[in-house]
């Protein structure tokens with residue numbers, strides 16, 4: 001005889017599930033139901049991820065009681081059920097609390113609530129967390145059944161008693177008409193289960209089934225038909241017909257409660273619960289369709305499965321036009337990084353250009369979250385997109401200074417306050433003027449497109465676009481986006497504010513044509529005739545310099561041994577080790593003379609910004625270069641190495657021991673010369689070239705041909721300017737957006753670099769900038785005794801500036817850096833937290849020097865300890881230094897320190 005009843009019914013069940021599991025939310029999902037073959041479990045798990053990972057999650061959580069967060073979803077019956085987005089915290093808190101098991105009529109619980117309910121017959125213990133993302137608990141409401149039996153007999157009695165046994169809430173109907181009415185009742189309809197007596201010849205069970213299935217909201221209802229045993233025994237097609245009209249299951253009549261109970265239990269587990277899950281997933285898609293984020297979901301083969309309304313708007317396409325098509329069809333930039341990251345279940349964060357239907361391509365900031373719903377490899381990719389340039393949401397906000405501190409020095413207030421710059425009319429006129437010029441910058445094009453969009457959108461959307469355009473009109477789209485500074489931490493606020501406050505400035509780009517990566521010999525002969533005093537390298541100095549490439553190099557010992565001329569000695573050694581003389585086709589004497597002149601232009605009286613700092617930065621640079629070379633990444637060519645060493649040696653030359661802000665406040669000539677913008681770094685770069693070119697004897701560039709000189713010059717200038725702290729977050733953000741920000745990326749970098757980066761001059765520039773930045777502020781990542789000494793030196797220099805400002809009645813750039821009151825420990829904690837930590841993590845992720853992070857973490861805990869112990873002033877620090885020296889902590893091995 002044909003198939004067994006359960007096989008037949010499960011076939012039918014699959015069929016119906018497929019029909020009902022469209023990814024669209026609508027009150028009649030049937031229209032769209034065949035478009036997407038959604039795998040129910042997969043989608044449910046996927047939906048969990050969406051709820052959790054939506055970048056609007058916070059908003060959703062905050063707004064959970066607002067009307068906006070209630071999304072109507074057609075659920076069981078044609079009553080529209082409210083799906084309330086419950087904050088995960090609340091959701092978790094409700095787990096395990098008991099809900100009344102049989103909440104009967106009147107107080108009907110939402111069948112789609114995301115909280116589990118206690119009357120689950122055999123609720124398996126559900127793990128809420130897989131370590132990374134919480135799971136969604138499938139809803140398990142008490143089941144409500146509509147029992148349609150035309151007369152009472154042993155079978156109907158057994159059905160009713162079985163329902164009772166299983167705590168199934170029953171509504172009875174004695175005719176198909178009244179059954180339909182009950183099912184469609186707004187108050188009590190929309191049952192999970194309908195059991196129909198199919199034994200009576202006179203009733204048309206098929207047409208009842210059809211009518212019920214066409215009732216709104218019946219797509220999740222399980223329909224069961226009780227038939228005579230003989231129907232199965234005869235090879236008759238009536239069972240198939242019943243299944244085809246929408247019954248999920250046909251069961252054989254039985255007067256035995258035990259048989260029927262077990263049938264019903266199976267139905268509950270295998271049919272009703274999955275339907276609940278599908279309904280919940282549907283609700284999530286409904287919510288997703290309305291969120292303001294732009295969301296696209298693909299399957300593992302990167303075929304688009306879903307995009308929400310916002311994505312439709314941005315790409316100018318309807319969901320029907322994209323579903324099933326490869327994501328590549330819509331991306332017209334290199335998506336290999338996205339692929340490689342997400343294939344490895346790592347998130348991708350970057351910018352890609354997307355094709356649109358009619359308009360020009362659009363640059364979108366993409367966050368891609370790979371999700372593994374089944375097994376361990378990616379099954380879905382969730383893409384959250386934002387118009388590039390408006391992704392300040394993802395970046396921390398600028399700290400708000402409590403009070404303005406002097407003209408240029410307070411942190412820019414309310415830089416995110418949005419003002420409409422011009423009225424609509426004005427804006428259009430000026431754009432019209434601009435577009436009549438024979439020039440067009442990409443940003444002008446973007447603005448004019450946005451203005452066009454504004455004409456056809458709602459006033460809310462137009463206001464939002466106004467904000468977007470305001471942002472786009474600002475200079476420096478990557479300007480500092482600073483982590484919020486805790487208001488109770490005034491020392492950190494002061495320091496970070498002073499470091500990061502100043503208008504951004506453009507950095508010279510250093511493009512190199514592909515055939516220029518090898519240094520050609522210059523035409524002029526090297527000048528060996530210069531009368532440079534020979535520097536004798538005393539034995540103890542040369543012994544010390546054997547460790548010139550160790551991260552715990554004794555820089556202060558060198559300062560002492562060389563009577564405060566460490567740069568000449570260390571520089572000569574490092575130039576030699578990196579074969580810079582050959583790279584520049586220039587003799588050692590010229591380089592040594594150059595070092596002497598550069599060192600002599602560092603101010604010996606500065607406690608921090610003196611030539612020992614320059615030597616320290618050069619040494620850190622050399623360590624990084626060596627590490628890159630050791631890893632054979634071919635990131636830095638010989639010119640890169642030489643210019644990096646030169647830039648770091650000269651990066652603070654002629655530093656006056658006062659900050660740029662001080663120079664601006666005091667109308668210093670340098671501030672006048674550089675218009676208050678990037679004053680010190682511009683001066684260091686200019687001084688480097690002025691000194692070098694002023695005398696052939698020290699002109700280390702003299703043997704480079706013109707092109708090579710220009711290239712070297714642009715790299716050096718760019719690197720020196722990159723040490724300007726006001727653009728710290730900009731450089732970091734760009735670096736992280738290309739190379740990621742954690743150690744997990746180390747292997748990716750190794751693998752991708754040789755393939756992807758050598759020709760990519762922009763990326764090369766990011767690495768060079770990051771390299772010098774991480775050298776410039778490497779002091780918190782050095783062994784503790786060096787770290788403390790640098791902190792003491794910078795604090796002293798800050799104090800001297802504050803003393804000076806007070807004496808001259810000038811605005812005080814960092815009022816907290818007053819020698820009488822300042823907590824040096826606090827300043828170091830803030831400096832590490834806000835400036836150093838993220839940067840060093842990202843750099844270690846790229847370069848693979850875990851000691852940087854280990855020392856940094858150790859030093860950080862020590863500063864915390866010092867703070868607790870009340871070690872704050874210079875004298876306290878000096879005392880502490882003595883004990884550190886006695887304990888000789890710096891010579892401890894890292895693992896002993898941890």
Ligand SMILES: Nc1ncnc2c1ncn2[C@@H]1O[C@@H]2COP(=O)(O)O[C@H]2[C@H]1O
Pocket residue numbers: 495499652723725776777779780790791794827828831
């Ligand atoms: N340990 C530190 N504590 C506080 N500020 C620091 C420390 N190290 C470096 N800095 C600051 O970071 C700045 C980096 O650029 P500069 O060398 O011009 O000036 C530096 C100091 O102002």
